[in-house]
Amino acid sequence: MLSRHLLPLAAAAVGISATTLDAVLDSQNATLSILNNYLTSQQELFNTLINTPNLTILAPSNDAINGLLASEAFSAQLQADPGILTAILKYHIFNGTYYTSNFTGAAAPVFVRTLMDNATYSNVTGGQRVEARAQDGGVAFTSGLREEAAVRTSNFNYTGGTVHVIDSVLAIPANLTATLQAANLTAAIGALRRAGVADSLGSGSEQLTVFAPSNGGFNAVGSLVAQMTAADLERVLGYHVVRGRVMYSDLIAAANGSRQAMQRGGDVEFRAVSDGEVALFVNSARVVGRDLLFDNGVIQVLDNVLNPANTSAAPNPAAATQAPAFSGANTSAGGVPFTSGVPGPSATGAGGAAPTATAAAPARTAALGVVALVGGAAVLVNL
Structure with missing residues (x-):
C-alpha cells in the first residue's frame, strides 16, 4: 500500500487531484459529521481508507443516519456481533473508482463489487455487490431487500478515489429465506423446506443463482407439484439453481441464446x-423480478416453474403470462401449494404495502434493512 505521504505524489503522477480523503470529509462536515466523527475515531480503519488506492466511498448523510434512529431493534444484535458495523461500512466502499458518469452512461444496471467479503455476511466471490443504475437524471443504488439509496452530491475526488453522498444507508443482503420472505415468495x-434442501442453499453455500x-x-402447476414426493420436488427445485456462478440480469441478457448447466436436471x-425493453426468459419462463441480492448470490423471480423433463x-x-412447462397442470384446489405455515412478508415498503416479487421494486424501508443499520447509526452518533 502507498503511505499517506506518498499518495499526493502518486496521484499527481496520473493527473488525479491531490486532495486527501480527510480534507474531502472535512469540507462536507455539515452533511457528513456523524460519519466523519466515526471514521476519525477509528484510526486503523481510516488509515486503511486513505492508504488504499482506487476506491469509491458511498457516504450516508447525517439525515440518512438520523432517519434510522427511530428503531432500537438492532442494539442487542450489535452488542452480540460488533463485527456487523465493519461489514456495513465495507458494503459502502466500492473496489474501484466509479464516477456518477460511469452509471448514468450505462444502458443497464451495473453490479459493483464492494469491500465486504467477510464470509459471515457474504459468500459472493470478490465481495458482495451493490446494484447501481441511472435514475431520474441521477444515480441510485439498490442493496439487500431491494432497499434504495440515491446520490445527492457526488464526485468529491481525493487521492485514492472519489466520494458520493447518499440519502440512505445500504442494507447488507440477508439470507435466502429472509430475502424470499420479504419478496412474498x-x-x-x-x-425448499418440503424438499429438504433449504439448508443446502443456506449461508454456507457460495456463488448461487436461484431462479x-x-x-x-x-x-399454475399446483395440481402436480403439490403431489410430488420430496425426491421429485428436490429434482425440480435443483433445476432452478446455478452453483458457482452469480448471474445478475445483465449476465443473463448477455447470455442470450446460450445454455447453462443447472444443479439438477x-x-x-x-x-x-x-x-421496447429487454424481456428475459429462462426456457419458457419469464423473469418477472430481477436481481434480489442475498448473502450468497442473487435471486431471479420467474412467472413459472421450470420442468427438468x-x-x-x-x-x-x-404473451403476458407464459404457459406452464408441465403438461396437464392446473391450479391446486387447496390454494397456492407449499404456503401453509409459511409467514408472509414482515417488511413494508414506503407506502405501507409489502414488497412484491412481480415488480421487485426498490423499497426504502424494508424492515430487515432498517434493523440491520439502525444499530450502526446509533453507535456513530453516540461517539
Missing part, C-alpha cells in the same frame, strides 16, 4: 427479447 420457501418461481407460478436456455420449452414473448 412464500411458495418457494415452503417448497425462484412466483407464488402464481407454483399455483440438465441445462436451461436463456433468451433476451427486445420489445421439458428442457426445450420455449417462450411466447408476446
